[in-house]
Every structure is written in structure tokens, then in C-alpha cells.
Amino acid sequence: MEIREDQITHGIRERVATIVGSRGPIPLAAWSPAEGRGSQLILVGHGASGSKMEGYVVALARSLVRTHGCCVVAIDGPVHGERRSDGHTGSTLPFLEFAQRWSADESLTDDMVSDWRETLDAVLAAEWVDNDAEVGYWGLSMGTILGLPFVAAEPRVRAAVLGLMGAAGPTRERLVSDAASVTVPxxxxxxxxxxxxxxxxxxxxxxLLGSSDKTMIMSPGAHGAVTAESFRRSAEFLADRLSQVVSGSY
Amino acid sequence: MEIREDQITHGIRERVATIVGSRGPIPLAAWSPAEGRGSQLILVGHGASGSKMEGYVVALARSLVRTHGCCVVAIDGPVHGERRSDGHTGSTLPFLEFAQRWSADESLTDDMVSDWRETLDAVLAAEWVDNDAEVGYWGLSMGTILGLPFVAAEPRVRAAVLGLMGAAGPTRERLVSDAASVTVPxxxxxxxxxxxxxxxxxxxxxxLLGSSDKTMIMSPGAHGAVTAESFRRSAEFLADRLSQVVSGSY
Known part of the structure; x- marks a missing residue:
């Protein structure tokens, strides 16, 4: 892993790095307490049109660090952020290109699962979190399209926040199949x-989720109008469930 | 109001009383801090087959008193608890009789709305809560069938927990109409x-709820399998929203 930035902003350590992945570079951002390691590791998959440095990703990450002492890691999704070779920073083009790739590229999901697993390996090896830190995943919309299969495949992930997605779209069958394999809260x-x-x-x-502990929160509003309270609840949920893994309740 | 019991159990004051209602006696139970008045007033409508002393009503009430300093008041629903002249204490008969009354008695909803309003008047007059205490309502299933219309009709109620009910049943039209009149969180x-x-x-x-601040929590399980976590969240929701009324956010 190549660390490209490492600074403390408003009491929170923020790193930007690149992982040498088996398929190519994986651009990463990480937030953690200014001193010491994170007590839990939360992986965040952003939605289509965003990036690992998307406003709500940064806000969620800083909240998870400040309130729960977590280390939070986000990577750019396909055709987003630093994955783009053209340096394009708008939101519409990545959204459209993702929609096209979602339909046309059969390896899209598997590639992202692979990138997440290599990211998890690299972050654990870098010792940014405690040795006994439990791992959670947070991702809505594209973060569920590509993240639900990751949660299904990766036994180190012990709790997840998902949503803004349904049993629909080009990878419907994959999502339906993988949902049954998700058994964590x-x-x-x-x-x-x-x-x-x-x-x-x-x-x-x-x-379809195979989890016995699952909760849906439904709120009024459009796709992009998730409330601050839902963000707060989602952070509390991960912190709570991961702490229960440690105490043996799960 | 005739106080029939008034005792402190495990640090919580529990009263059993009868209100002289315009339609007849209204049997009531109330829980509040051992000393002083409640800071908020929560009215609880139990589900069909239960009563004002139903296990989950008592548990919820004690939690609201202990954690949030509330005063909690529950009254028996129609053909339930002390409303029954036959003294029957089973759960199946009241359930069936309620289902029959729901279909046949067109004044069922209005009568319960009236009882709740008289209960609220009596409790406020008894000074069991602070002068500036805000009022919330909590009721699922039959507690929504009869309680949603109360929340719609009573402007002193400033937040509500509802659910385990749909736009269905003999009073569907009333529920649909009243839902639009509910504007509190x-x-x-x-x-x-x-x-x-x-x-x-x-x-x-x-x-259909007219509230701009509304949240659905959906959990796996049968009608009667509401989790302890959902109960806890519902208590936190009422305490939070009522405290925001006081601070002027609502």
C-alpha cells in the first residue's frame, strides 16, 4: 500500500492511499482516531455518481470515528473517483457509465468483491485497527449492488448496513442469490x-436476506434524501452489533 | 378520578384508578417516578386480547419512567380488562369480541377517542406530570385502530408510535381519512x-400519514413478535421528539 496523504484534520486522522491490487491500483481513503488504532473497522461503499471522498461518506466516516472510535475505509467504485483515467470529476457521467457497465460487464460484481477483499487484507496488515477489531460494511444503492455480494462472500464482515436497492436490475439474480447467503445482522x-x-x-x-437479525428503516423522501437521523442510526447499528460480536452475543 | 391503588414497586410509582367518564367508568393504570411528576406524558393503548396491565405495557411503561422520566398512562380498551362486566381474564374471548365490535359498532372508534380525551383531561388535572410536559401516544394493532383517530383528533398529542395495522378492516375508511390528519412525528x-x-x-x-417526520421500522417475525429493540427504539423516539417540542424544533 502506498500512503499518499496522512494528516490530522479536526482531530481525525485522514489517509489517502493506493493498494496494489491483483487487478490494478485500488484508490482508498481512511479515517481513524488521531491517536492509536480503530476499535472497529467499517468499510464504506459509496453510491453511483459519488466517490470515496463523497460528502456523505466523509461525514459518516468522521461520525463513526468521533462517536464510536472506528477506523473507516472507503474505496472508489468502478468508473468513479480516482478509478477514472480521464480525471472527470462530475457526477452524471460516472452514473451513466456505471449503469452501462452494470448491464454489460458480467465481472463487475466479482471484480469489486475481489477489490474489497484485497482492501480488507491490506488494511488489517497495515495495523490501522486493533487486533481484535470486528469488521462491518456500509453501502447503499451501488454500495449495495456491489457490496451485498461482498458481505455474502466475506466471513470477516460481521454486520452490514445496506439499502436503496431492490431485487432488480441487471444483476438481480446475483443479488437474490447472495442475499440468502448474508447471515450477519x-x-x-x-x-x-x-x-x-x-x-x-x-x-x-x-x-430474502438470510439474517435472523435484520431491520428495515423506511423514511419518506427520494433516493438521495436519506436523513441525518438514518445515518446516525446506521452508525449506531454497526457499532452496536460489532461490539456484540466481541462480547459473544453473535 | 378514584385512586384505587397507589404504591411504589422497584422504584416506580404505580397507580390504578377509575375515571368518571361521560360514557361510564374508564379503568386506568399509571406509572411515574417514585418522587415528583413525570417530565413527559405517554398514553399507551394496548392491543386486542391484552389489557392496561398487559406484560409488554407494564414493561414499556417502566422503561419509559426509568430511562426517560415519563409518566405513562394506559386504559383498558373496549371489551378488555376491567371494562368487562363478566370478569373474564382470558385473551381469546376479548379478541373475538373486539373483532365483532369492530365490524358492528360504528361508534367504537369515536367512543375510544372520547375516552382518551377525558383520560388526558383527568391526568393533566391530577397534576401527575409537569405543567409543561408534552404528550405522546403509543399503540400498536388495536392500539392503532383506536389510537390513530385519537392522535388525529387531539392536538395535545405531539408524537406517536403506531403500527401493526394497515389500511384495512371494517374502519379502513376512517383510518385512511384520519391518517392524513396526523401531522406529528x-x-x-x-x-x-x-x-x-x-x-x-x-x-x-x-x-398516508400526513406527518413530514415519519419513520417505518420493519422487522422479521409475526404480529406479536415485536422485538425488545423495537420497543426500546419506540421509547427513545417518543422521548426524543417530545423533548424537541419543548426546545421548539417542532
């Missing part, structure tokens, strides 16, 4: 007025 | 595997 966020995801499809995907 | 609980309430009907009723 899940908080699933749904927007009642989601203009991109049919409510019924979201409820179907929630129903 | 609402937490709405849905059980994914509810055998009594169709999920789609529950989501429809949630969607």
Missing part, C-alpha cells in the same frame, strides 16, 4: 418515495 | 411476517 434503509428503486423490490430483497 | 412499526396485517396495507397506511 443487517440494517436495511428504504426511501418511501425512491424514484430509482421500486419499494416492492426493496422489500423483496430485504425479505 | 410518527414511528410506525411493521412486522415482515405479520399473519394478521398484510404488509402492503401497513405500508399504505404509513404512506
Amino acid at each position: 443487517v440494517l436495511f434503509l428504504v426511501q418511501y418515495d425512491d424514484e430509482l428503486v421500486a419499494r416492492e423490490d426493496a422489500i423483496t430483497l430485504f425479505g | 410518527v414511528l410506525f412499526l411493521v412486522q415482515y411476517d405479520d399473519e394478521l396485517v398484510a404488509r402492503e396495507d401497513a405500508i399504505t397506511l404509513f404512506g
Whole structure:
């Protein structure tokens, strides 16, 4: 891993790095307490059109560090952020290109699962978190499209926040299949007025999750209008469930 | 109001009383801090087959007193608890009789709304709560069938927990109409595997609520399997929203 930036901003350590992945470089951002290691590790998958430095990712990460002492790691999704060779920083083009790749590229999901696993390996090797730190995943929309399969595949992930997605889209069969393999505690966020995801499809995907401990929170508003309270609840959920792994309740 | 019992159990004051209502006696139970008045007033409407002293009502009430300093008041619903002239204490008969009354008695909802308003008047007059205490309502299933119309009608109620009910049943039209009149913050609980309430009907009723601040929490399990975590969240929701009324956020 190549550390490209490492600074403390408003009491929180922020790193920007690149992992040498088997498929190529994986650009990464990480937030952790100014001193010492994170007590839990939260991996954050951003939504389509965003990036690892998206406003809500940074805000969520800083909250998780400040309130729960976590280390938070985000990587750019395909055709987003520093993965783009053209340096394009707008949001519409990556969104459209992701939609195209989602339909056309059959390896899209597997590639991202692979990148997440290599990211997890690298972060644990870098000792940014305590030796006994439990791992959680947080990702909505594209962060669920590509992250639910990661949670299903990676036994080190012990709790997840998912949502803004349904049993739908080009990888519907994969999502349906992988949902049944997710058995860790899940908080699933749904927007009642989601203009991109049919409510019924979201409820179907929630129903398919194999987890015995799963909770859906549904709030009014459009796809991108997740409330601050839902963000706060999602952070509390991960911190709570991961601490229960340690205490043996899970 | 006739106080029939007044004792302190495990640090919580528990009263049993009867209000002289305009339609007849209203049997009541109340829980409050051992010393002083409640800082908030929570009215609890139990579900069909239960009573004001139902196990989960008592547990919720004691939690609201202990954690949030509330005063909690529950009254028996129609054909339940001390409203029964036959002294029957089983749960099946009241459930069946309620189902019959729900279909046949057009004044059922209005009568309960009236009872709740007289209960609120009596409790405030008894000075069990601070002068500036805000009022919340908590009621699932029958507690929503009869309580949603109360929340819609009573402006002193400033936040509510509702759920385990949908836009369905003999009073569907009334529920649909009154839902639009509910404008206070609402937490709405849905059980994914509810055998009594169709999920789609529950989501429809949630969607019809006029509140801009409304949140649905959906959990796996049957109608009667609301988790301890959902109870805890519902208590936190009421305490939080009522405290925001005081601070002027609502």
C-alpha cells in the first residue's frame, strides 16, 4: 500500500492511499482516531455518481470515528473517483457509465468483491485497527449492488448496513442469490418515495436476506434524501452489533 | 378520578384508578417516578386480547419512567380488562369480541377517542406530570385502530408510535381519512411476517400519514413478535421528539 496523504484534520486522522491490487491500483481513503488504532473497522461503499471522498461518506466516516472510535475505509467504485483515467470529476457521467457497465460487464460484481477483499487484507496488515477489531460494511444503492455480494462472500464482515436497492436490475439474480447467503445482522434503509428503486423490490430483497437479525428503516423522501437521523442510526447499528460480536452475543 | 391503588414497586410509582367518564367508568393504570411528576406524558393503548396491565405495557411503561422520566398512562380498551362486566381474564374471548365490535359498532372508534380525551383531561388535572410536559401516544394493532383517530383528533398529542395495522378492516375508511390528519412525528412499526396485517396495507397506511417526520421500522417475525429493540427504539423516539417540542424544533 502506498500512503499518499496522512494528516490530522479536526482531530481525525485522514489517509489517502493506493493498494496494489491483483487487478490494478485500488484508490482508498481512511479515517481513524488521531491517536492509536480503530476499535472497529467499517468499510464504506459509496453510491453511483459519488466517490470515496463523497460528502456523505466523509461525514459518516468522521461520525463513526468521533462517536464510536472506528477506523473507516472507503474505496472508489468502478468508473468513479480516482478509478477514472480521464480525471472527470462530475457526477452524471460516472452514473451513466456505471449503469452501462452494470448491464454489460458480467465481472463487475466479482471484480469489486475481489477489490474489497484485497482492501480488507491490506488494511488489517497495515495495523490501522486493533487486533481484535470486528469488521462491518456500509453501502447503499451501488454500495449495495456491489457490496451485498461482498458481505455474502466475506466471513470477516460481521454486520452490514445496506439499502436503496431492490431485487432488480441487471444483476438481480446475483443479488437474490447472495442475499440468502448474508447471515450477519443487517440494517436495511428504504426511501418511501425512491424514484430509482421500486419499494416492492426493496422489500423483496430485504425479505430474502438470510439474517435472523435484520431491520428495515423506511423514511419518506427520494433516493438521495436519506436523513441525518438514518445515518446516525446506521452508525449506531454497526457499532452496536460489532461490539456484540466481541462480547459473544453473535 | 378514584385512586384505587397507589404504591411504589422497584422504584416506580404505580397507580390504578377509575375515571368518571361521560360514557361510564374508564379503568386506568399509571406509572411515574417514585418522587415528583413525570417530565413527559405517554398514553399507551394496548392491543386486542391484552389489557392496561398487559406484560409488554407494564414493561414499556417502566422503561419509559426509568430511562426517560415519563409518566405513562394506559386504559383498558373496549371489551378488555376491567371494562368487562363478566370478569373474564382470558385473551381469546376479548379478541373475538373486539373483532365483532369492530365490524358492528360504528361508534367504537369515536367512543375510544372520547375516552382518551377525558383520560388526558383527568391526568393533566391530577397534576401527575409537569405543567409543561408534552404528550405522546403509543399503540400498536388495536392500539392503532383506536389510537390513530385519537392522535388525529387531539392536538395535545405531539408524537406517536403506531403500527401493526394497515389500511384495512371494517374502519379502513376512517383510518385512511384520519391518517392524513396526523401531522406529528410518527414511528410506525411493521412486522415482515405479520399473519394478521398484510404488509402492503401497513405500508399504505404509513404512506398516508400526513406527518413530514415519519419513520417505518420493519422487522422479521409475526404480529406479536415485536422485538425488545423495537420497543426500546419506540421509547427513545417518543422521548426524543417530545423533548424537541419543548426546545421548539417542532
